[in-house]
Amino acid sequence: MNRLPLIFVGVLAAFAASWLGLVVYPYLELGHMQPVPDEDTGGYFPPALPGLAVVGQRVYAANGCLYCHSQQVRPGPLSTDIAKGLGPRRTVARDYLRSQPVFLGTMRTGPDLTNVGLRKTDANWLHRHLYDPRPVTEWSIMPSHRFLYNMRKIQGQPSEDAIQGLAGPHAPPAGFEVVPTDEAKALVAYLLSLKRDYPLPEAPLSPAKK
Amino acid sequence: MTAGILLLVGGLVFLSGSALAAFCWAARDGQLLKLREAPLTIFDDDEPVGVPTDRFPSRK
Amino acid sequence: MKPHSLLTSLDPATVPDALASHERAEIDASTRGPVLLFFGSAVFWLLVGSVLGLLSAWKMTHPGLLDSAAFLTFGRIRPAHLNAVIYGWASSAGIGTGLWLMARLCRVPLMHSKLLVGAAIFWNLGILVGVLGILAGDSRSVEWLEFPGYATPILFVAYACIGVWGVIMFRFRRPGHIYVSQWYLLAAFLWFPWMYATANILLVWQPVQGSAQGAVNWWFAHNVLGLWFVPIGLASAYYMIPKVIGRPIHSYYLGILGFWSLALFYGWNGMHHLIGGPFPAWMISASVVASVMMFIPVVTVAINHHMTVRGNFDALKWSPTLRFTVFGAMAYTVVSLQGISMAIPSLNALTHFTDYTVGHAHLGLYGFFSMMMFGAMYYIVPRLVGWEWPSATMIRWHFWLVATGILLMVGSLTLGGILQGLALYDPIVAFQSSLDYATPFRWLRGISGFLLLSGHVVFAALFVLMLLKIGRRREGPALFAPSDGNKPEAATA
Numbered sequence: 001m002n003r004l005p006l007i008f009v010g011v012l013a014a015f016a017a018s019w020l021g022l023v024v025y026p027y028l029e030l031g032h033m034q035p036v037p038d039e040d041t042g043g044y045f046p047p048a049l050p051g052l053a054v055v056g057q058r059v060y061a062a063n064g065c066l067y068c069h070s071q072q073v074r075p076g077p078l079s080t081d082i083a084k085g086l087g088p089r090r091t092v093a094r095d096y097l098r099s100q101p102v103f104l105g106t107m108r109t110g111p112d113l114t115n116v117g118l119r120k121t122d123a124n125w126l127h128r129h130l131y132d133p134r135p136v137t138e139w140s141i142m143p144s145h146r147f148l149y150n151m152r153k154i155q156g157q158p159s160e161d162a163i164q165g166l167a168g169p170h171a172p173p174a175g176f177e178v179v180p181t182d183e184a185k186a187l188v189a190y191l192l193s194l195k196r197d198y199p200l201p202e203a204p205l206s207p208a209k210k
Numbered sequence: 211m212t213a214g215i216l217l218l219v220g221g222l223v224f225l226s227g228s229a230l231a232a233f234c235w236a237a238r239d240g241q242l243l244k245l246r247e248a249p250l251t252i253f254d255d256d257e258p259v260g261v262p263t264d265r266f267p268s269r270k
Numbered sequence: 271m272k273p274h275s276l277l278t279s280l281d282p283a284t285v286p287d288a289l290a291s292h293e294r295a296e297i298d299a300s301t302r303g304p305v306l307l308f309f310g311s312a313v314f315w316l317l318v319g320s321v322l323g324l325l326s327a328w329k330m331t332h333p334g335l336l337d338s339a340a341f342l343t344f345g346r347i348r349p350a351h352l353n354a355v356i357y358g359w360a361s362s363a364g365i366g367t368g369l370w371l372m373a374r375l376c377r378v379p380l381m382h383s384k385l386l387v388g389a390a391i392f393w394n395l396g397i398l399v400g401v402l403g404i405l406a407g408d409s410r411s412v413e414w415l416e417f418p419g420y421a422t423p424i425l426f427v428a429y430a431c432i433g434v435w436g437v438i439m440f441r442f443r444r445p446g447h448i449y450v451s452q453w454y455l456l457a458a459f460l461w462f463p464w465m466y467a468t469a470n471i472l473l474v475w476q477p478v479q480g481s482a483q484g485a486v487n488w489w490f491a492h493n494v495l496g497l498w499f500v501p502i503g504l505a506s507a508y509y510m511i512p513k514v515i516g517r518p519i520h521s522y523y524l525g526i527l528g529f530w531s532l533a534l535f536y537g538w539n540g541m542h543h544l545i546g547g548p549f550p551a552w553m554i555s556a557s558v559v560a561s562v563m564m565f566i567p568v569v570t571v572a573i574n575h576h577m578t579v580r581g582n583f584d585a586l587k588w589s590p591t592l593r594f595t596v597f598g599a600m601a602y603t604v605v606s607l608q609g610i611s612m613a614i615p616s617l618n619a620l621t622h623f624t625d626y627t628v629g630h631a632h633l634g635l636y637g638f639f640s641m642m643m644f645g646a647m648y649y650i651v652p653r654l655v656g657w658e659w660p661s662a663t664m665i666r667w668h669f670w671l672v673a674t675g676i677l678l679m680v681g682s683l684t685l686g687g688i689l690q691g692l693a694l695y696d697p698i699v700a701f702q703s704s705l706d707y708a709t710p711f712r713w714l715r716g717i718s719g720f721l722l723l724s725g726h727v728v729f730a731a732l733f734v735l736m737l738l739k740i741g742r743r744r745e746g747p748a749l750f751a752p753s754d755g756n757k758p759e760a761a762t763a
Contacts (some may be wrong), residue, residue: 018537021556022489023468026482030549033480061411064345070623074546078619081546083697093481093548101411101473102483104547108623108694109330111701134333139702141333141709147340244447245526249518251447252375252509256294257516264514264589264649266662 030093036201045198049098049190056190059183061101063145069113070105073196087115087196092203095196110142117195126188127163127180135168144170148184151176161185293377300379301370302654304386306737308366309647311394313730315358318401320726322351324719331712341405349416350404356414356494357425358397360635363643364502365393365432368455370650371509372436375452376443382435389431396424412473412483414491419474426466433459450525451505457533458501465493481548489540495634496536500602503642504528504571507599510649511578514592515585520577528570535563542613545622554615561613568606575599590665594645597673601637605630620695625708625715626687633680636722641672644729651736660735668728675721678714686711 035044049057060066074081075090082090091114096102105112120126125136131149133140149163154177162177172178180188199205253259326348329335336342373380380386400417403409408418417425436459440452469490472478478486512519519525538560541553575596579585585592608630612621621627648665652658659665689707693699 018489018560019468021553022485022538022540023472025553026485026549027472027478030480030482030485062346062407062409063340063343064349064409064411066411066413067345067348072544072547074619078615079546080619080695080697084694090546091548093550095548096481096483097479099480100477102481103411104481104484104544106413106543106623106627108704139705141330141705143329143333143344144337145343147338147343245522248447248449248522249512249525251449252513253516253518254294257513259516259518261516262514262585262589263516264591266588266590266665267658267660268662 033094033097035094035097038198045200046095046098046196047198049193052186052189053193054100054190055182056186056188056193057100057103059148059187060103060190063148065113066103066105066107068107068109068142069103069111070108071103071112071114071194072105073112073114081112086112087118089196089199089203089205091196092200094200094202110140113191113194115195115197117192118197121192123188123192124164126191127184128165130184130187131163131166131178132168132170135166135171145184146170146178148187149178149180151178153177294374297373297377297379298370298653300383301373304380304383304390305366305370305650306654307387307390308362308369308393309651309733310737311390312359312362312366312643312647313733315354315362315397316726317723317730319351319355319359320719320723322347322354324716324723326351327712327716327719331709331716340407346405346407346409349409349411350401352414353404353416354397354401355635357400357417358394360499360639360643362390362393363647364458364499364639367506367643367646367650368436368459368502369432370646370654371451371505372439372455375449375509376439377446378439378442378444381438381442385431385435389428389435392424392428392431396421396428399424410474412469412487414494415469415473415487419470422466422470422474426463426470429463429466433463449509450519450522450529451508453526453529454501454505454508457529458498458505461493461497461501465490465497484544484547485541485549485553488543489537492540492543493537496532496539499635499639500532500536503598503602503639506642506646507575507595507602510591510595510645511575511599514589514595514649515579515582517578517582520574524570524574528567528574531563531567531570535560535567539564539613542618545613545615545618558613558615561610564606564610568603568610572599572603590659590669591645591649593669594641594648598638598640598642598645601633601641605633605638608633620691621687622691623694624687624691624704625683625711626691629680629683629687632676632683637676637680641676644668644672647733651733655736655739657736657739659732661732664728664732668725668732671721671725671728675718675725678721679718682711682714682718686715 035046037043038045071091073087073089073091076082081087096104127149129136129140129142130145132144132146133142151172154162154175158177159179161179163180166172166178197205250259257263325336325342326344329337329344329347333344340346369380369386396417400421403418403421404416408420409416410418415422436456440456469486472486473483473490477483508519508525538556541549541557542561545554545558547554579592579596586596611617612627612630648659686708689711690704693704693707694701
């Protein structure tokens with residue numbers, strides 16, 4: 001029993017060390033990373049988010065998108081994320097500098113969204129999908145987010161913002177249009193900004209993918 | 211940021227210190243001896259070892 | 271004549287500071303108000319959380335279900351479910367159980383009950399505000415910590431009262447040995463505010479930048495499991511199992527070893543939720559190692575519990591408490607071993623991001639912790655109200671509904687998750703296949719939700735009947751139960 005104090009000190013050290021390693025270290029190091037300059041354009045990697053996209057993060061958070069969608073590309077060889085086309089390279093800590101909150105996610109009920117801005121560049125498609133997923137992707141189980149949109153009577157000319165090509169049970173009847181609210185516009189701006197196709201010192205792009 | 215570090219390190223010191231104090235106290239108080247008698251402390255004359263203390267309510 | 275073992279009578283090591291019989295009744299009575307308040311809250315949130323969970327489950331197989339209003343969208347209902355069951359049901363039940371155990375083990379009547387009543391009110395208020403806040407769209411979207419910043423301080427104040435109370439009780443305890451359950455409870459009561467405060471500060475009030483959030487998030491979430499719920503659940507098991515059967519814990523030394531090895535290794539596990547993620551490799555590796563080392567405390571506890579019950583498994587027939595507690599204890603072993611396997615990177619590459627993880631989470635929080643809490647409540651409540659549970663049949667219905675429900679849920683999500691994971695892993699398989707594989711199993715999971723909800727309704731009815739003192743009067747508190755030999759007539763089940 002006289003070895004116990006020694007055991008205890010060891011236990012204490014490991015327990016405190018966990019806090020140091022998983023809380024303090026990330027706070028000091030990962031939490032204070034800086035973007036790296038991009039020689040070609042004079043900007044920075046990761047690029048700053050456009051203003052509307054910053055607001056879009058809050059809409060993403062409010063509606064719990066991360067419970068079905070992850071935002072991380074894992075490296076091979078253990079993971080096949082890159083082989084499956086989730087992105088040209090793995091994601092690293094610096095990629096998430098501009099994110100608030102950080103939507104790493106732990107479920108892929110729906111596809112990973114790290115690079116959705118590379119795969120879907122058309123805002124209208126994203127609006128159609130958010131408004132009612134199944135007419136766009138018939139096997140999708142994503143819920144409709146039509147509460148982020150307003151259906152209204154067309155006043156004279158159709159609005160510029162009106163979503164084109166809506167089909168299915170919630171499509172607007174003749175004489176009506178669906179326009180996105182500011183929240184929907186912000187969310188789509190955010191989704192369009194999701195791309196990690198720039199190189200970083202710790203995560204270069206392989207020559208074939210540049 | 212400094213507030214954050216102070217909080218983190220302060221919390222660490224407080225917690226480790228109190229845990230260490232608790233352990234030293236326990237060792238001094240003899241809590242780590244008598245490991246054979248210790249499990250018997252939850253029993254007594256009315257609920258002694260060998261008598262169960264729970265059952266389904268009877269239907270009578 | 272009271273039968274007690276000759277060995278105990280002759281053993282010179284029998285502890286002389288045993289409780290006098292009338293004092294135990296006094297102590298139980300002193301805990302009545304606060305414990306029943308926390309248990310009542312727990313039952314309420316169990317029902318609310320179960321409905322939210324059922325809704326989440328069916329929205330996955332029927333995405334058009336109740337999809338027009340923002341506050342009912344899956345992305346809000348699902349975190350509302352999570353927080354209602356973690357903080358509303360599980361933590362309230364854990365606090366109630368912890369309070370009662372502390373009073374019994376400190377061998378003094380509960381002091382400052384008004385402090386605890388205030389804590390219970392604040393606790394419930396915080397959860398209500400938090401759940402409504404999530405539905406209103408103010409979720410922080412930090413897993414296990416979604417409550418908006420205006421709700422968490424309320425919870426923290428409530429919790430501070432409980433923590434302070436715990437320290438006071440411990441200070442004024444009757445001198446004598448500290449039982450292993452008290453170690454676990456004290457540790458849980460001290461660990462929780464520390465991790466809750468750290469996480470709130472670094473993720474909600476002054477969010478740390480970048481992927482550091484992921485590290486802090488999962489350090490917190492996994493610690494809530496292993497350093498809050500696990501210690502409370504084990505504290506209950508270490509008391510209920512020997513107390514119900516009437517045999518002391520098999521090896522106290524193993525008990526101490528289990529406690530310290532849990533404390534040693536658990537804190538590093540968190541990063542195994544983020545294997546492959548944007549973090550330095552050493553953090554992930556340390557987590558994997560620590561997760562594997564968890565083998566020690568888990569097997570220690572399993573051996574201890576098994577050896578204590580061994581030879582008395584028929585107790586599962588005549589004791590509701592033991593039935594739920596042993597189910598929980600076995601689930602603890604299985605879910606922990608499963609968790610260790612999931613931290614191995616090669617298996618993780620298949621199971622990460624799938625329903626397999628969801629099944630694992632429910633095996634832990636429900637199969638282990640909730641069942642453990644049901645067991646504790648079945649023991650404690652009669653001793654507080656002085657009344658027998660009104661119906662053995664209802665207890666049996668509760669047990670079989672929820673046991674079947676959780677086994678169906680975990681089984682279906684595990685199988686579905688594996689198939690989903692294989693599809694997600696295969697580079698030439700389209701994403702759609704992962705959904706096609708998972709869907710039939712999600713239907714089964716949805717059915718299990720009905721079983722669980724039904725079981726909870728039965729339990730809630732039993733609880734209310736007890737509060738209203740409907741049913742048979744107990745022959746006094748447990749200590750005056752007629753000493754009718756060893757095994758009462760087995761209730762056929």
